[in-house]
Amino acid sequence: MSRCRCQAEARPAAVAAPDPGADLTVVVVAAGSGERFGHPGGKALVEVAGRPLVAWSLLAADAAPSVAALVLVCRPADLAAMEALVAGLPLALPVAVVPGGDDRQASCAAGLDVVSSEVPLVAFHDGARPLVRPHTFEAVAARLRADASLGGAVAGCPCTDTVKVVRDGTVSATPDRGNLWVVQTPQAFPIEVIRAAHRRARSVGTDDASLVEAMGLPVAVVDAQRNNLKLTYPEDLVVVEATLLAAEREGE
Ligand code: CTP
Numbered sequence: 001m002s003r004c005r006c007q008a009e010a011r012p013a014a015v016a017a018p019d020p021g022a023d024l025t026v027v028v029v030a031a032g033s034g035e036r037f038g039h040p041g042g043k044a045l046v047e048v049a050g051r052p053l054v055a056w057s058l059l060a061a062d063a064a065p066s067v068a069a070l071v072l073v074c075r076p077a078d079l080a081a082m083e084a085l086v087a088g089l090p091l092a093l094p095v096a097v098v099p100g101g102d103d104r105q106a107s108c109a110a111g112l113d114v115v116s117s118e119v120p121l122v123a124f125h126d127g128a129r130p131l132v133r134p135h136t137f138e139a140v141a142a143r144l145r146a147d148a149s150l151g152g153a154v155a156g157c158p159c160t161d162t163v164k165v166v167r168d169g170t171v172s173a174t175p176d177r178g179n180l181w182v183v184q185t186p187q188a189f190p191i192e193v194i195r196a197a198h199r200r201a202r203s204v205g206t207d208d209a210s211l212v213e214a215m216g217l218p219v220a221v222v223d224a225q226r227n228n229l230k231l232t233y234p235e236d237l238v239v240v241e242a243t244l245l246a247a248e249r250e251g252e
């Protein structure tokens with residue numbers, strides 16, 4: 001696998017040392033094909049509220065005091081464009097830009113390959129969730145620090161819709177909503193736990209936590225940010241852009 005390390009020294013902003021207590025690497029995965037969004041070449045570089053979509057997640061993670069380093073996983077065809085993007089953003093932390101894989105899990109594994117084992121925690125975050133705030137990275141990291149028995153801590157919120165299990169177009173069950181949560185990213189793990197989970201993975205999961213759950217380890221859910229939406233369909237753009245522009249107006 002080829003690895004491209006962005007040249008921090010080429011950036012306009014001064015590169016500051018991470019906080020002395022920073023113990024979290026954030027891997028932003030942005031190597032998807034954006035099929036449901038309907039944009040040829042993926043959605044990560046689509047302009048959203050004045051910036052490429054993935055830039056919002058990088059800026060939010062960079063501003064979280066617990067974060068020591070960033071990894072950006074992108075489509076191989078986007079490597080040069082992503083390096084240029086990162087070089088032009090006012091980021092304080094070092095960023096490694098690496099090519100992703102054919103599915104999200106392979107992209108996470110590619111990012112994990114370049115994470116330093118000296119940083120004890122790692123969080124994966126979807127580049128398609130631009131509304132994430134720095135406090136959400138803090139919240140999942142804090143949950144892990146508070147309980148050493150946890151295999152992971154993931155952002156999410158209690159389900160507000162009723163969910164049906166549907167087979168062949170017909171409802172086969174209505175699970176008790178009181179037990180249902182919608183999970184998002186970031187999803188954070190002790191570095192050795194998530195490395196072991198990837199080594200042992202026998203199937204492709206839709207999130208990182210499911211690999212850790214398969215090892216029998218407890219994963220906590222953290223109700224940190226209800227509006228942490230994922231840009232999936234074109235119609236999501238209106239809400240996402242309005243929220244980003246409102247946050248900028250309010251100086252958040
Ligand atoms: N992702 C990735 N590598 C892949 C597939 C997905 O890094 N091979 C990332 C996406 O870039 C996105 C996140 O995983 O930030 C969540 O995926 P999703 O919203 O499904 O994005 P896409 O896979 O790009 O969209 P689609 O499924 O509609 O093609």
Ligand code: MG
Binds near residue numbers: 032
């Ligand atoms: Mg996808």
